[in-house]
Amino acid sequence: MNDRLRIAHSPCPNDTFVFHAWTAGLLPGCPPPTVTLADIDVTNGMAERGELDVLKISYAALPYVLDKYALLPTGGALGHGCGPLVLTRQACAPADLAGRVVAIPTERSTAYLLFRFWAQQAWPGAQVRTVVLPFHEIMPAVRDGVVDAGLVIHEARFTYHTYGLHCLVDLGQAWEGRTGLPIPLGAIVGRRSLGAERLAQITAAIRASVRHAWADPDASRAYVRQHAQEMAPDVLEGHIGLYVNPYTEDLGVGGLAAVRTMLDLAAAAGLVPPVRADALAPPTPANPVPAA
Template structure:
C-alpha cells in the first residue's frame, strides 16, 4: 500500500455520499489510501490556496486562484441545472435596491460569491460567514440580504425569507450551460499516473454510491448533524448527478466559461495552465 494521501471534502450529504465508497475501500483505489479531512467548503478553498491537501473538494471559483498547483478531476463535481445559489432577503426587494447594502456570503472563494459579483458588479459590500449562519444573519438584520447554498435552498421559505434572484438560473439563461459549483482537484506534483488513478477510483465510487444509495446512510447522518432525512435526500438528489460521475464535454465547457468570465472581470488571476492532466 502506498503512503496515504490527504483528502478534503465537506460534511454535506452530497460529498459524504460520493466519497463514502472511496474512503471505506468499497472500490479499487489502485493501491492508494486516504486520510480524510471534513471541513466547510470555504475552509477547503483556503487550504487549497495554501497547498495543504493532496486531493480536495473546492469551489470552482476558488480553482481560479490555484490552478497552477492543482489539476481538476473529471469525477466528483457538484455541477448541474436548477442547483445554483439563491439571493434572499426578508422582503421581496428589487436587487437594485441593495446598492450599498451588506450582503452575506459563504466565503470569499466560493462560487456563490463569484456569481454574485458577475451578476451585479456594482454590489461590493459583502460579509463573509459560514454558510449555515447566513439565514440567521439576514433574519436578524446583520445583513440586508444573503447568498445561500446547500440545504438552505430547501429551507429558507420556512424562515420567512424571500428569493430575490436564483443565481444558477441567471447563469443558465446567460450561457445556456449548467452551473459549476464545486469540483475535486489534485496536486499536479502527484504526477499524471497518480492523478488518473484517483480520478478513476472516485468515478467508480460515485457509481457505487448511486447504485447502492443506502450504503452510506449512517456515514452521511453522522456528518449531516441536524439535517432531516427529507432535506438530506433532496440535497443528494440535487447535487449528485451524471456530471458527478463524469463531467463530459458540457461540464468542462461550463467550468471553462465560468473561469473565463471571472478572468475577464478581474476576479481571478489569468492562467495558461490546463484544467486537466
C-alpha cells in the same frame, strides 16, 4: 496507489455520499485514503497552501491553485437548477438593494462570482457591499435584520422558507439563462507532483466511488447522516439528488465548457486571475500533467 493518500472534502451530504465507498475501503484495489472533513472555505485554503493530495474546492478558487493542483474530471458538483440564492427579509426589487449590505459565505466561491456577475447588471455603477459570515449564520442574520440580504447555497434552497425569507433572485437561473451551461460549484483537484499515472488512478477510484454510491445508496446512509446531523431526511435526500448527477461521474465536454466560461468571465471582470485553456486539461498517462 500504495502510499496512503490524504484527501479533504466537505461534510455536506453530496460529498460524503460520493466519497464514502472509497474512504470506507469498499472498492477492491483502491486503498482507502486518510480523510479530513472541512468546510469549503477551509479546503480552499488547504489547496492554496498545498497541504494535501486531493481536495474538494470551489471552482472560484481554481485559478489560485492550478500551479500545484490539476483539475480531476470526476467527483465534483455541477448541475442545473442548483445555483445560489439571494434572500431578503421582505419581498423587494433588485434595485432596492443597491448599496445595501449582503452577507456572503466567502469570496472564493462560485456563489460569490455569480453574485458579482448579477450585481454588475442589477446595480450598474453601484458599490457592492458585502460581509463574510459563516454559512449557518446567514439566514438568521437576514431574518433578524442584521444584514439587508444574504447569499446562500446548498440545502438553504430547501429551508429558507422556514426563516420567513424571500428569494430575490436565483443566481443559477440567471447563469443558465445567460450561458445555457450547467453551474460549476465544487471541483476535485489532485496534486500535480503525484504524476499523471497516479492522478488517473485517483480519478478512477473517485469515479468508482460515485458509481458504488448510486448502485448501493444504503451503504453510505448512516455515514452521510452522521455528518449532516441537523438536516431532515427529505432535505438530505434532495440535496444528494440535486448535487450528485452525471457531471459528478464525468465532467464531460459540457461541464468543462461551463468551468471555462465562468473563469473567463470572472477574469475579464477582474475577479480572478486568468487561466490558460490547457491548465484545465484532465491528467492521464497519455496526456501528461500540463503546467498551469
